[in-house]
Amino acid sequence: MVVIGRGGETGDGENRPAGLLGHYRARDGSHGARVELDLDRPHVGLVVGKRGSGKSYTLGVLAEALTGADGVAPVVVDPMGAFRTLERPPVSARVVEPRVAADALAPREWCRLVGLDPKSGPGSLVWRAAAEQETLAGMQEYVDDADAATATCRAAANHLRTAAQWRVFGGDALAPRHLTERPTVLDCAGLGRAPTNTVVAAVAESLYRARVAGALDVLPWLLVDEAHVLFDGVAAPSLRQLLTRGRQPGVSLVAATQRPSALPDVAHSQADLLVAHRLTNRADWEALAAARPAYMDGTFAERTPSEPGEALVVDDATESVHALAVHERETPHGGESPRASELNRHGGDERAGEPECITDGGGD
Numbered sequence: 492m493v494v495i496g497r498g499g500e501t502g503d504g505e506n507r508p509a510g511l512l513g514h515y516r517a518r519d520g521s522h523g524a525r526v527e528l529d530l531d532r533p534h535v536g537l538v539v540g541k542r543g544s545g546k547s548y549t550l551g552v553l554a555e556a557l558t559g560a561d562g563v564a565p566v567v568v569d570p571m572g573a574f575r576t577l578e579r580p581p582v583s584a585r586v587v588e589p590r591v592a593a594d595a596l597a598p599r600e601w602c603r604l605v606g607l608d609p610k611s612g613p614g615s616l617v618w619r620a621a622a623e624q625e626t627l628a629g630m631q632e633y634v635d636d637a638d639a640a641t642a643t644c645r646a647a648a649n650h651l652r653t654a655a656q657w658r659v660f661g662g663d664a665l666a667p668r669h670l671t672e673r674p675t676v677l678d679c680a681g682l683g684r685a686p687t688n689t690v691v692a693a694v695a696e697s698l699y700r701a702r703v704a705g706a707l708d709v710l711p712w713l714l715v716d717e718a719h720v721l722f723d724g725v726a727a728p729s730l731r732q733l734l735t736r737g738r739q740p741g742v743s744l745v746a747a748t749q750r751p752s753a754l755p756d757v758a759h760s761q762a763d764l765l766v767a768h769r770l771t772n773r774a775d776w777e778a779l780a781a782a783r784p785a786y787m788d789g790t791f792a793e794r795t796p797s798e799p800g801e802a803l804v805v806d807d808a809t810e811s812v813h814a815l816a817v818h819e820r821e822t823p824h825g826g827e828s829p830r831a832s833e834l835n836r837h838g839g840d841e842r843a844g845e846p847e848c849i850t851d852g853g854g855d
């Protein structure tokens with residue numbers, strides 16, 4: 492058995508947590524030896540591949556592995572509702588509609604979020620409101636009562652009203668302890684790009700701060716699907732922080748994307764683990780190759796897997812490359828596209844239960 496991500500360490504490996512990622516692929520398609528992933532130390536991972544190549548499935552396998560290990564806690568950002576099935580045993584994750592405290596975002600991020608230039612009148616008013624107030628309701632009141640031109644107040648109020656309509660602000664429901672006491676899925680299906688970015692910014696920042704402050708006794712793993720849309724919005728600074736400094740306090744980040752070429756260079760240079768499913772785009776191969784070291788034998792174009800669930804894993808810790816079949820999920824995979832032929836006579840399709848909503852009150 493091989494443990495990916497664990498290199499050059501002495502000591503009793505038996506006692507250190509690891510999770511099953513897959514098996515080596517034999518030439519005849521049969522399973523070879525087990526390949527596990529180190530869950531003892533924090534990691535930065537990328538899961539890449541074209542549409543339908545198995546990225547979400549692999550994130551699900553990783554969430555299941557983390558659930559079975561001591562001392563770690565998976566927090567999954569679910570942009571499409573594909574991970575709701577993790578609420579079933581043996582994971583029994585809590586699926587929540589995320590709520591974010593308004594003061595989890597810095598004043599600068601508030602301006603960016605609502606699309607206002609901080610140097611403009613309305614932008615500077617929103618900046619001051621965010622600096623002074625803890626809740627979105629408080630910010631709205633601050634803007635309404637501000638000693639500023641009517642047009643400035645009205646423009647700022649309109650932008651804050653839009654943010655209020657996203658229904659992601661309110662209370663401290665995403666407190667790090669809450670997030671990590673059980674495997675958690677943040678159900679962002681139906682949220683747009685800006686509110687999803689808001690959720691990821693707040694969660695990434697609060698997990699990081701909690702670990703730095705010594706307020707969390709488990710090591711969180713933030714798993715984000717469709718990551719390219721997050722490195723392009725207000726979540727980007729918090730994700731960059733996890734990439735460059737998250738391992739020190741013990742926060743892991745695994746980002747999945749179908750467009751690795753759209754990720755910033757820092758994501759490629761900081762990742763110590765790459766799980767590459769099938770990729771056919773030259774720009775994507777080049778983005779991976781630019782950051783990948785000489786121990787890669789052959790090119791990504793030559794070695795790209797052909798079937799969903801097959802992966803090329805590049806491990807910086809052991810400076811090795813592995814061709815795997817990713818392990819089968821224990822919970823059902825929820826990322827399947829619906830097929831017309833599988834709809835029932837009433838036109839419905841079977842969905843996982845409605846997500847639980849945890850708000851602690853005191854919201855906006």
Ligand SMILES: Nc1ncnc2c1ncn2[C@@H]1O[C@H](COP(=O)(O)OP(=O)(O)OP(=O)(O)O)[C@@H](O)[C@H]1O
Nearest residue numbers: 541542543544545546547548799800817818826827
């Ligand atoms: N390890 C695996 N074992 C068995 N089947 C798999 C595995 N990985 C993927 N599949 C199959 O491939 C399909 C596509 O996988 P998945 O939904 O994870 O793709 P994706 O890369 O996330 O696609 P998208 O970019 O559209 O979200 C799954 O529905 C599943 O049937």
